[in-house]
Amino acid sequence: MxxxxxxxxxxxxxxxxxxxxxxxxxxxxxxxxxxxxxxxxxxxxxxxxxxxxxxxxxxxxxxxxxxxxxxxxxxxxxxxxxxxxxxxxxxxxxxxxxxxxxxxxxxxxxxxxxxxxxxxxxxxxxxxxxxxxxxxxxxxxxxxxxxxxxxxxxxxxxxxxxxxxxxxxxxxxxxxxxxxxxxxASRSLAVASCAQTSMHTGLPSFQLEADELEYGVGIHGERAQKTIPRPSTEDLIDRMLDEIVAGLPAGPDEVVAVVNGMGGTTPLELYGLHDLVLDGLARRGLAVSGTLVGTLVPALDMAGFSLTLTRMQQSWQEWWAAPAITPAFPRTAKETAR
Amino acid sequence: MxxxxxxxxxxxxxxxxxxxxxxxxxxxxxxxxxxxxxxxxxxxxxxxxxxxxxxxxxxxxxxxxxxxxxxxxxxxxxxxxxxxxxxxxxxxxxxxxxxxxxxxxxxxxxxxxxxxxxxxxxxxxxxxxxxxxxxxxxxxxxxxxxxxxxxxxxxxxxxxxxxxxxxxxxxxxxxxxxxxxxxxASRSLAVASCAQTSMHTGLPSFQLEADELEYGVGIHGERAQKTIPRPSTEDLIDRMLDEIVAGLPAGPDEVVAVVNGMGGTTPLELYGLHDLVLDGLARRGLAVSGTLVGTLVPALDMAGFSLTLTRMQQSWQEWWAAPAITPAFPRTAKETAR
Missing domain, CATH: 3.40.50.10440 (Dihydroxyacetone kinase; domain 1)
Known part of the structure; x- marks a missing residue:
């Protein structure tokens, strides 16, 4: 199954x-x-x-x-x-x-x-x-x-x-x-609290204890290099933002952020994470051109999320704001303002 | 947790x-x-x-x-x-x-x-x-x-x-x-292959074996009256459509259908179910005014889906087609045609 x-x-x-x-x-x-x-x-x-x-x-x-x-x-x-x-x-x-x-x-x-x-x-x-x-x-x-x-x-x-x-x-x-x-200009990190269902066995592709987190997981159920004790959500976001910001190339202090669900993570959690991410970016002096929140690039039904930051050039802003009339990309503010 | x-x-x-x-x-x-x-x-x-x-x-x-x-x-x-x-x-x-x-x-x-x-x-x-x-x-x-x-x-x-x-x-x-x-004019049925995470224990709210299905589950993790052996997906859709169509009041042979994910069910599955639902409605002589496919009314991260049919009056069609400029309602065909 x-x-x-x-x-x-x-x-x-x-x-x-x-x-x-x-x-x-x-x-x-x-x-x-x-x-x-x-x-x-x-x-x-x-x-x-x-x-x-x-x-x-x-x-x-x-x-x-x-x-x-x-x-x-x-x-x-x-x-x-x-x-x-x-x-x-x-x-x-x-x-x-x-x-x-x-x-x-x-x-x-x-x-x-x-x-x-x-x-x-x-x-x-x-x-x-x-x-x-x-x-x-x-x-x-x-x-x-x-x-x-x-x-x-x-x-x-x-x-x-x-x-x-x-x-x-x-x-x-x-x-x-x-x-x-x-x-x-883009860097991401992903974590999982539960692996996705294996297409071969119908069971989770790898096992985690309830107090563990797979830190740096891939989108195909590749295990991460690190399995860590589960930190508080606040500490987790801080750690991920620190590492992602350190990994970005130099450039303007303005970003697009994506809070992406890995499949089995609820909107309740993703929007709560978004709140923490925006606060964390503000504390780091980073302006936000825009954000996406949702299950956009999952790994089947994995429970977890990824954060992506893209350091934005001024000339890219209008491309971010332009409407994308597709089945799944959210309406942009520019579109809803019509 | x-x-x-x-x-x-x-x-x-x-x-x-x-x-x-x-x-x-x-x-x-x-x-x-x-x-x-x-x-x-x-x-x-x-x-x-x-x-x-x-x-x-x-x-x-x-x-x-x-x-x-x-x-x-x-x-x-x-x-x-x-x-x-x-x-x-x-x-x-x-x-x-x-x-x-x-x-x-x-x-x-x-x-x-x-x-x-x-x-x-x-x-x-x-x-x-x-x-x-x-x-x-x-x-x-x-x-x-x-x-x-x-x-x-x-x-x-x-x-x-x-x-x-x-x-x-x-x-x-x-x-x-x-x-x-x-x-x-609306009737629904929901099934689950895995309960949602309990807010109290962090574990699934109820236990199902791998070959079982909770048939008629609620959106708060209420168990169904029936736990059934898991049928093939094709047979499951047939059974659900039969019961929902039988439950609808009399009226025009035209419906809106919703294939709704309960939280942890993948778009791969939901769109596959949608394909079966459309074929099943056609076999039953029902025209389709429109469909929605996605995780719209879940029960946290429950694995499962619900089907909803609404028997449509002719005069309701334009209301279905009208744009809804909201965070989550999909673009309607009328909107994308602009």
Missing amino acids: PLPFHPADGDPVPAALRGFARAHADLVELHEKPAHLVARHRDPGRRVGLVSGGGSGHEPLHAGFLGRGMLDAVAPGKVFASPHNKQVLEASRQAAGPGGVIHVVKNYTGDRINFGIAAERLRLEGIEVRRVLVDDDLATESDETATGRRGTGATVVVEKLLGAAADTGLGIDELADLGARFAA | PLPFHPADGDPVPAALRGFARAHADLVELHEKPAHLVARHRDPGRRVGLVSGGGSGHEPLHAGFLGRGMLDAVAPGKVFASPHNKQVLEASRQAAGPGGVIHVVKNYTGDRINFGIAAERLRLEGIEVRRVLVDDDLATESDETATGRRGTGATVVVEKLLGAAADTGLGIDELADLGARFAA
């Missing part, structure tokens, strides 16, 4: 893609064989196409961010597994126009390889491709390995900013450079 | 209210002592005020539905506990205009009593009050008790339709009558 309410054949992804496309038929369109989703309102003649994708189990990432102001097409893999390069290829063909296409890729080996193969094929077809690699997870920062930091919660920030920037008609190289800067 | 990421004082509600109001400051405003939230864009001179409320732990219900096209003010109680009548009173004073105020109340004894006391006081102040009682939960339908069916997932449907109807300038009696008709 992979998940409590799985289809009879055990693979939740095809049914979920169908159900998602039927729920949001005004915004997205599902193509099968190979599976990819495209935004209905894309405009490849007017802007560089934006394509993302990756393993499933992190919904609403990425398909929930299809639409005006964000992504044009996505390639969803099986749960916690990279999409096939043919999915990326088809998604990219749908998204690309004369200006080419940008791949937003979370830093995992499988994703890098499959997006890379698709990119080679696209270039053979005469389509320009650039990659924006998201690698925000501080828990995997190490001088000892060459793989670099994992891509996690900052993906939604990069996709938001890059989508709005693409809408202004910037060229592919400018956008690729900007995307790299958005990612470089 | 009430919840994994609770504040040091153990009560998650005040911090969550602050964090919520700070996350959605463009849409809502928090008043403390007694705690209530009001929509920024309310217009009591132009429409009858709409107030709801109830125990916390069901977020985004109700505060997530504050804003244009839905609610004007809400009174959030402690977790799974009715708000104090003073909270309802203050919320109602903020929402009421010359046309009066309507209370949308889920059918629980505590909520009925506290909204009732507030209504009496409002009437003493010369404010007209009507009540719309939501009582959709088929699992609690019984000739043996006088309390009637519980109010659960249909609340979001009633609040959506009534909000749009109020925007058209209808009078308080017409709206109260409509609200009663929306509620009467």
Whole structure:
């Protein structure tokens, strides 16, 4: 039993893609064989196409961010597994126009390889491709390995900013450079109080005692390097903010913050954490351009949360504020003010 | 340990209210002592005020539905506990205009009593009050008790339709009558594969084996009358649809459907369920005016879902399609078409 309410054949992804496309038929369109989703309102003649994708189990990432102001097409893999390069290829063909296409890729080996193969094929077809690699997870920062930091919660920030920037008609190289800067300005940390349900056993993927916390957990149930005694929530937020702020590159004292649920964590907790995060940022002298609170980049039903900070340049503010008309990105204040 | 990421004082509600109001400051405003939230864009001179409320732990219900096209003010109680009548009173004073105020109340004894006391006081102040009682939960339908069916997932449907109807300038009696008709046209059933975390012990509130399902569960962790062997997801949806359709009053063969997560259930599962529900409705000859899929009326972090069907009159369709500019109600197709 992979998940409590799985289809009879055990693979939740095809049914979920169908159900998602039927729920949001005004915004997205599902193509099968190979599976990819495209935004209905894309405009490849007017802007560089934006394509993302990756393993499933992190919904609403990425398909929930299809639409005006964000992504044009996505390639969803099986749960916690990279999409096939043919999915990326088809998604990219749908998204690309004369200006080419940008791949937003979370830093995992499988994703890098499959997006890379698709990119080679696209270039053979005469389509320009650039990659924006998201690698925000501080828990995997190490001088000892060459793989670099994992891509996690900052993906939604990069996709938001890059989508709005693409809408202004910037060229592919400018956008690729900007995307790299958005990612470089972002760092995240995640904790879990309970592992997600294993797709193989139906039980938690790893065991924690009630007074323990997995500190620096990944979004695929990778255990952290550290299992720590559970601190008070106030102390936990202070520690995470200290480490994230120390990990950010130098720049303006202004940030976007994401309080992201890992799946099984309640809005009661996430909004309470948001209150602590805003106080903690103010004490550190950091202005806040905006925040997101919600289950945006989860690991199935893991109980836990991640914090992401992105150090914001003045010129990025309008891209953050621009509306993103997608199934899952919240209305921005600019939109509600209409 | 009430919840994994609770504040040091153990009560998650005040911090969550602050964090919520700070996350959605463009849409809502928090008043403390007694705690209530009001929509920024309310217009009591132009429409009858709409107030709801109830125990916390069901977020985004109700505060997530504050804003244009839905609610004007809400009174959030402690977790799974009715708000104090003073909270309802203050919320109602903020929402009421010359046309009066309507209370949308889920059918629980505590909520009925506290909204009732507030209504009496409002009437003493010369404010007209009507009540719309939501009582959709088929699992609690019984000739043996006088309390009637519980109010659960249909609340979001009633609040959506009534909000749009109020925007058209209808009078308080017409709206109260409509609200009663929306509620009467709605039935729900909920199941759980794992209980929510107890606020007292930090452990699941009741125990289920891996192959069991709680059939007809409530939104406060009330156990169901039946614990059943877990059927296939396909058979489960068929059984639930059969019972809900049989429970609906006679009327047009057109429905709104809500696939609601109980807290810990993934979007992968909810969208897969949505696909099965749409197929099941089509097989039963029911047209679909619209659907909602997501965690809208949960019971903290319970793993499970509820299905709600509302039999739609032709004249209600435009109210369903009208935009609701709130923190949590999805964009409607009418809105995205702009």
